[in-house]
Amino acid sequence: MHKTLNAEQIEQLYTFTRQHFVEYYDLQTELVDHLANAIETLWEVKPQLTFDDALKTEFKKFGIYGFSDVVEERQKALGKKYTKLMARYFKEFFKLPRILLTIAMFVITYKLFKFFLPVYIPLILILEGFSFYRIIKLKKIYKVKTDATGKRWLLEEMIYRGGSAMAVAGMTIQFMQFALRDHLQEIFILLMALVFVLSLMHSYVVLYVIPAKATEHLSAAYPGYKWEKL
Structure with missing residues (x-):
């Protein structure tokens, strides 16, 4: 059975982006969409992973600077x-x-x-x-x-x-x-x-x-x- 994120988990993703210094809501939305799709794709391969573990796995892919590079890139694009x-x-x-x-x-x-x-x-x-x-x-x-x-x-x-x-x-x-x-x-x-x-x-x-x-x-x-x- 394909796992999908619920409304509460989506809201947790918004909270997660804010905690990692993403100020603008439109930029948060871009990242939330990316993370949500990535987590659901990961669940197709590893359905046993919890939401928190899946989020940690995907966040690690952003490297040591976290969202900073992506935010800068997306901010320029949105600008x-x-x-x-x-x-x-x-x-x-x-x-x-x-x-x-x-x-x-x-x-x-x-x-x-x-x-x-x-x-x-x-x-x-x-x-x-x-x-x-x-x-x-x-x-x-x-x-x-x-x-x-x-x-x-x-x-x-x-x-x-x-x-x-x-x-x-x-x-x-x-x-x-x-x-x-x-x-x-x-x-x-x-x-x-x-x-x-x-x-x-x-x-x-x-x-x-x-x-x-x-x-x-x-x-x-x-x-x-x-x-x-x-």
């Missing part, structure tokens, strides 16, 4: 997978009629900067302020949910880091100051308008659109995933 998902969400977002709205915003911003360029600095600071406020809110939501469920997700961490990239836009303030000393040419105004509009779109997609899309993907891939309403 690439999630990066592709984010790129896809960006691509899906910039379609009609949003692309027309983006062009219109660029034209309006360009004319505003051309008429009164100093408004650029307060607009960038306001945009960064809203972005950091949103990041802090997301971080609090993650903490509350993590404390409640005991689960961390790699994609959530990536979204938080992605939102932090908005701070790079502040570097353009230095560029503006340099341009002002050089008696601003037309190309500088165009570049500043472009940077501002792209920064605005980036913040909206990363901090609002992607979290909404991420829950659809992760809920389908991992039934245990639940994103708080944002």
